[in-house]
Amino acid sequence: MRKVFNLxxxxxxxxxxxxxxxxxxxxxxxxxxxxxANGKRLYLxxxxxxxxxxxxxxxxxxxxxxxxxxxxxxxxxxxxLRQPINEMPAYSEAVMSDQQIADVYAFLQTLPGPLxxxxxxxxxD
Amino acid sequence: xxxxxxxxxxxxxxxxxxATLAGxxxxxxxxxxxxxxxxxxxxxxxxxxxPIQIALESSPPEKDPQTQTTSGGDFMVxxxxxxxxxxxxxxxxxxxxxxxxxxxxxxxxxxxxxxxCNHEEIAVAMGHGYAKMEGKPLxxxxxxxxxxxxxxxAMYNAWCDRVPVYCIGxxxxxxxxxxxxxxxxxxxxxxxxxxxxxxxxxxxxxxxLQHFAExxxxxxxxxxxxxMGPVLLSLDAELQENPIKDAETLHIPKLSKVVPPQADSGxxxxxxxxxxxxxxxxxxxxxxxxxxxxxxxxxELAELLQCAVMDRFGRTNFPSRHPLNxxxxxxxxxxxxxxxxxxxxxxxxxxxxxxxxRIVRTSQPLYKAGTKxxxxxxxxxxxxxxxxxxxxxxxxxMSVAGDGEATLPALIEAVKKLIDGGRKAAYEARGxxxxxxxxxxxxxxxxxxxxxxxxxxxxxxxxxxxVYAQIKDEDWSLVGNTIGNTWPxxxxxxxxxxxxxGGSGGAGVGYNAxxxxxxxxxxxxxxxxxxxxxxxxxxLYVPSxxxxxxxxxxxLLYIVQNNRAYHQEYMYLxxxxxxxxxxxNNAHIGTxxxxxxxDFATVARGFGVYGEGPITDPKELAPALKRAIxxxxxxxxxxxxxxxxPR
Ligand SMILES: Cc1ncc(C[n+]2csc(CCOP(=O)(O)OP(=O)(O)O)c2C)c(N)n1
Ligand SMILES: [Mg+2]
Numbered sequence: 001m002r003k004v005f006n007l008x009x010x011x012x013x014x015x016x017x018x019x020x021x022x023x024x025x026x027x028x029x030x031x032x033x034x035x036x037a038n039g040k041r042l043y044l045x046x047x048x049x050x051x052x053x054x055x056x057x058x059x060x061x062x063x064x065x066x067x068x069x070x071x072x073x074x075x076x077x078x079x080x081l082r083q084p085i086n087e088m089p090a091y092s093e094a095v096m097s098d099q100q101i102a103d104v105y106a107f108l109q110t111l112p113g114p115l116x117x118x119x120x121x122x123x124x125d
Numbered sequence: 126x127x128x129x130x131x132x133x134x135x136x137x138x139x140x141x142x143x144a145t146l147a148g149x150x151x152x153x154x155x156x157x158x159x160x161x162x163x164x165x166x167x168x169x170x171x172x173x174x175x176p177i178q179i180a181l182e183s184s185p186p187e188k189d190p191q192t193q194t195t196s197g198g199d200f201m202v203x204x205x206x207x208x209x210x211x212x213x214x215x216x217x218x219x220x221x222x223x224x225x226x227x228x229x230x231x232x233x234x235x236x237x238x239x240x241x242c243n244h245e246e247i248a249v250a251m252g253h254g255y256a257k258m259e260g261k262p263l264x265x266x267x268x269x270x271x272x273x274x275x276x277x278x279a280m281y282n283a284w285c286d287r288v289p290v291y292c293i294g295x296x297x298x299x300x301x302x303x304x305x306x307x308x309x310x311x312x313x314x315x316x317x318x319x320x321x322x323x324x325x326x327x328x329x330x331x332x333x334l335q336h337f338a339e340x341x342x343x344x345x346x347x348x349x350x351x352x353m354g355p356v357l358l359s360l361d362a363e364l365q366e367n368p369i370k371d372a373e374t375l376h377i378p379k380l381s382k383v384v385p386p387q388a389d390s391g392x393x394x395x396x397x398x399x400x401x402x403x404x405x406x407x408x409x410x411x412x413x414x415x416x417x418x419x420x421x422x423x424x425e426l427a428e429l430l431q432c433a434v435m436d437r438f439g440r441t442n443f444p445s446r447h448p449l450n451x452x453x454x455x456x457x458x459x460x461x462x463x464x465x466x467x468x469x470x471x472x473x474x475x476x477x478x479x480x481x482x483r484i485v486r487t488s489q490p491l492y493k494a495g496t497k498x499x500x501x502x503x504x505x506x507x508x509x510x511x512x513x514x515x516x517x518x519x520x521x522x523m524s525v526a527g528d529g530e531a532t533l534p535a536l537i538e539a540v541k542k543l544i545d546g547g548r549k550a551a552y553e554a555r556g557x558x559x560x561x562x563x564x565x566x567x568x569x570x571x572x573x574x575x576x577x578x579x580x581x582x583x584x585x586x587x588x589x590x591x592v593y594a595q596i597k598d599e600d601w602s603l604v605g606n607t608i609g610n611t612w613p614x615x616x617x618x619x620x621x622x623x624x625x626x627g628g629s630g631g632a633g634v635g636y637n638a639x640x641x642x643x644x645x646x647x648x649x650x651x652x653x654x655x656x657x658x659x660x661x662x663x664x665l666y667v668p669s670x671x672x673x674x675x676x677x678x679x680x681l682l683y684i685v686q687n688n689r690a691y692h693q694e695y696m697y698l699x700x701x702x703x704x705x706x707x708x709x710n711n712a713h714i715g716t717x718x719x720x721x722x723x724d725f726a727t728v729a730r731g732f733g734v735y736g737e738g739p740i741t742d743p744k745e746l747a748p749a750l751k752r753a754i755x756x757x758x759x760x761x762x763x764x765x766x767x768x769x770x771p772r
Binding site for chain 2: 112
């Protein structure tokens, strides 16, 4: 079944992240080595437009999911870039090589991701 | 109303003279009758000149009169006063100088009071935001040709959003009265409304003052009858400027507002039966609540049924933190539903279907086969063909015509009658599941908002969390938002109708800044703390809105979400480049607003508005917000320029 995303589907998105995580009882050796510094350069040239500079996600027609510390296995990640199923535009080989995808993937793992909110006074209401 | 007729009418002699000429002309061909020439012509043919006429004709010609004691504009002001219109937003122009002068001097600039705007689009959009907050329209007036051309997009937004704005345009109808400055020719039209008729509910061009009175009241009534919308009156300059004739015959009709229609009682009973018997009923709602009572009734209905509610946020229809609010679980709740009641939807199809913006555009329903879909609302009762704001045609099992808010009380009663004790346990169990999901969503939203917490540019999650922390203990009102910013709806406690008043309707950018100001003007008298998130692109269409804010001392906090881009289009452009495999380096061309960066704080100060920024360090946000809010609480506008990540 095609995944379905929409303006107010934020939780659907979170759910899809989780399922990515499940599939990816990812062993470290499955991930090709990537150059996080080069990945950062690439990510900040293009991916940030929809997914935010901190990988916090964004909104195009609907939400573009969170990518910081993505739990997707590398293969799924690459497949999403090559043949995205919904609204994300595809990154063809000519635009982004497998190695560059590995670099971006490596960069995403260096991003801090969410903070624990429990002790953040700003969220006490 | 009664008005004294001037004891001596200086135009009388001229009047007869032209009547004679017209009468002579009428012998050979029927005159293109002006109102003045019609009546006497018949007399002249019928009878020889009497003694009075002879006396008049033989006395020396009078000079042009220098002054007059009444004007049609005064009467127009009297009419507007009966409509309880508080403001007249305008950009001044000679085609309505007569009415303008009557408003300020004869009407003493109260009801309506003039709002000076630097662009007609601002005037209309202020009316748009104001009407949604105040529950009644204000009026705007413009040059009927060029001013109206400026006003059009804002009128289209109001039309799409089903909001009344009372628009007026000046015109000069009689060609022989247009002066030899080209302006009066190029600023006149046979039919000024032609350009906007597709997105106004009604228009007219009154030919006399009595005609004006009737059309002015009719226009108000039509604009404010659901489904509401903008209206336009075209006012002849001479009608505004010239002395009143026949004052004693003028009559201002009574305004009786239409009571919005409740749906058919049989249909209500059937809807209630379907909802009560459903396993997973869902209410989807968009532009339903006009008043707090509408919101409260939706809560009552949802709680009776313990059903999911999805708010499309065309207005605040349902409290954001209510346990039954499942807005951000669209795929789940639409997918599970066996009965969907959609109330006052803007785009019914878009709410219930998935669409994929790909090379081959595809879509599919989010609901399962067999789900009963009911629509309740008045939108179908007034549509026009040209502009496609009605959205895709939907599969609907039962279409009920009735005003959503007005129908809720009867629907609640019908549901109450059908709910029996046997259902209570199942209802409660389902309500608990929704409550747990709502709680989890809030916790998830908080966690998501912390990603990139300390980053520069500032994330929109951090920005919205910081703003909420500063306003949440006040009687706050968010009157505008940036594109795709769902943080307030996910994080904030939107618990009253005035907390949020919906978007532009027509997605015509340049709405947000002036519409927010209009809403803030309405909020001013209620003492609310008004804030708006404003896209940098949006503000750049209509920056002089800030001057109007300062000039009229309208308290409003502008938070510019300055992503230094028309970012929506930046994303689309990158998507296009990807389709063509043309790299990742060029999508900023024509979509970003850098080199130079716009310094919005300086822009604000230039218009006399308190301005701070650019704020790039998230730690500086809270102190800047505190200072700006202090200014707003003093009764003035303030702006802070927050340099943000895209979304
Ligand atoms: C009058 C008008 N012109 C152009 C557009 C196309 N458009 C849609 S979103 C957008 C960007 C608006 O910029 P901004 O307010 O800064 O929001 P951002 O996308 O950056 O969040 C534009 C130009 C429009 N919708 N309306
Ligand atoms: Mg922008």
